Amino acid sequence: MILDLARFLSQAFSAADSVTRALMLWGPSSGFPNPWMNTLAALGALALLAVAAGVAVGSLSSLLVASLVLYLLLTDVFGVAIELNNPA
Numbered sequence: 001m002i003l004d005l006a007r008f009l010s011q012a013f014s015a016a017d018s019v020t021r022a023l024m025l026w027g028p029s030s031g032f033p034n035p036w037m038n039t040l041a042a043l044g045a046l047a048l049l050a051v052a053a054g055v056a057v058g059s060l061s062s063l064l065v066a067s068l069v070l071y072l073l074l075t076d077v078f079g080v081a082i083e084l085n086n087p088a
């Protein structure tokens with residue numbers, strides 16, 4: 001019984017060790033010698049994420065404005081009727 005308990009604990013600790021190693025892949029990089037540099041790297045990544053989100057929103061707004069201009073150009077200048085019919 002004690003050998004079974006020892007085998008079970010050994011398997012549990014090896015599973016916990018493999019889970020810990022797998023979770024280390026998702027953790028932050030600690031390659032910097034100073035802990036403040038880790039914080040600055042994280043803040044820099046957040047700032048770049050905010051900039052990328054701003055670029056995406058700007059691109060979407062320019063697409064919507066260009067679509068509106070194209071619609072007005074086609075309907076008012078060229079007289080093309082654009083109708084969307086619901087098939088149901």
